[in-house]
Amino acid sequence: MRVIQRAIQVESRKRIDILDVTEFVREALREISAGDGIVNLFLPHTTAAITLNEAEPGLLDDIENLLDRLAPELSDYNHNRIDNNAHAHLRNVLVGSSVTIPVSGGNLLLGTWQRILLLEGDGPRTRTIVLTYIGL
Amino acid sequence: MRVIQRAIQVESRKRIDILDVTEFVREALREISAGDGIVNLFLPHTTAAITLNEAEPGLLDDIENLLDRLAPELSDYNHNRIDNNAHAHLRNVLVGSSVTIPVSGGNLLLGTWQRILLLEGDGPRTRTIVLTYIGL
Amino acid sequence: MRVIQRAIQVESRKRIDILDVTEFVREALREISAGDGIVNLFLPHTTAAITLNEAEPGLLDDIENLLDRLAPELSDYNHNRIDNNAHAHLRNVLVGSSVTIPVSGGNLLLGTWQRILLLEGDGPRTRTIVLTYIGL
Numbered sequence: 395m396r397v398i399q400r401a402i403q404v405e406s407r408k409r410i411d412i413l414d415v416t417e418f419v420r421e422a423l424r425e426i427s428a429g430d431g432i433v434n435l436f437l438p439h440t441t442a443a444i445t446l447n448e449a450e451p452g453l454l455d456d457i458e459n460l461l462d463r464l465a466p467e468l469s470d471y472n473h474n475r476i477d478n479n480a481h482a483h484l485r486n487v488l489v490g491s492s493v494t495i496p497v498s499g500g501n502l503l504l505g506t507w508q509r510i511l512l513l514e515g516d517g518p519r520t521r522t523i524v525l526t527y528i529g530l
Numbered sequence: 531m532r533v534i535q536r537a538i539q540v541e542s543r544k545r546i547d548i549l550d551v552t553e554f555v556r557e558a559l560r561e562i563s564a565g566d567g568i569v570n571l572f573l574p575h576t577t578a579a580i581t582l583n584e585a586e587p588g589l590l591d592d593i594e595n596l597l598d599r600l601a602p603e604l605s606d607y608n609h610n611r612i613d614n615n616a617h618a619h620l621r622n623v624l625v626g627s628s629v630t631i632p633v634s635g636g637n638l639l640l641g642t643w644q645r646i647l648l649l650e651g652d653g654p655r656t657r658t659i660v661l662t663y664i665g666l
Numbered sequence: 667m668r669v670i671q672r673a674i675q676v677e678s679r680k681r682i683d684i685l686d687v688t689e690f691v692r693e694a695l696r697e698i699s700a701g702d703g704i705v706n707l708f709l710p711h712t713t714a715a716i717t718l719n720e721a722e723p724g725l726l727d728d729i730e731n732l733l734d735r736l737a738p739e740l741s742d743y744n745h746n747r748i749d750n751n752a753h754a755h756l757r758n759v760l761v762g763s764s765v766t767i768p769v770s771g772g773n774l775l776l777g778t779w780q781r782i783l784l785l786e787g788d789g790p791r792t793r794t795i796v797l798t799y800i801g802l
Contacts, residue, residue, distance in 0.1 A: 438777030505574030588744030641710030
């Protein structure tokens, strides 16, 4: 059994953005010669989130619209007295800070349409994904 | 330490459905003689979700009503230009694609009222739950 | 490789409450001499939730307001025919019952602003966090 940790850096391009980071994760799993286990992808951030879904451009717009409806950018938030990004914190609470994906023979056991999506809520910024592989 | 992976197949019965899959997971843990560790239950799907909660029939209706309010089936989604199931993708983003549950002596450490619920958003379909046990 | 499980008890103070439980988790990791791995923090409860975010008081109010908007305490829920806490179950479905955090050299790999927050939805109560450490 092995525990291997790596940091993956990605760059968001605008304030609200969605990045497909699947290939960065696949590359890291190849570099560490992963076998059978799980990989946890963890964002050490409170204003970005990570999820799995289809990377169809229309759907990515729908995801942004959904989050903008549930936690609008412009609203009278208490946190915005000291900062200007409460919407991004709230979207992180709804979507989550990590995903855990099974790995078999070094390959992510993702479904046909599943991609790993980083949801930026307060960019553009450099974001870190902490990858932890636990397995054989 | 062991890593054991199994696929569990379940059948949803209608377009929007909630399946209690707890006993399938317990059976799989018995078959693999699980000890102390964690079990990750992962859906390789983008239009179904998995969560833990009470399987009281009124509450299951409330969960469906909540998701229908937050991501209605009938709405003007961009993704629906090429498909007809954006609501199901969006509910997956809100609820999540996997749960990780502690296991002790082969038993799920669930609370009294906790059941493992698969939330179907675009059925009826055969759905796969990828079970990964990591532990002693 | 080791698997170590511990139960952490915390007390919520009112019906809707947010508890910062980060230091309890750090203390447990010290006690078990954690090294490199992951820690899963699991609530065996259906009416409380766990997430990661900043513990700024204004933001904690914003989180409570968001959840009260998405799943209001006073609403005509089916589950409330037999109980009076459907709102808390629904918030758990949206936020989630567990978080998994990477650990390196015994330390949580949290970002600068990340704290571990237990969201009480039907307190005051004693709540249990099941900690499972898997690692070296």
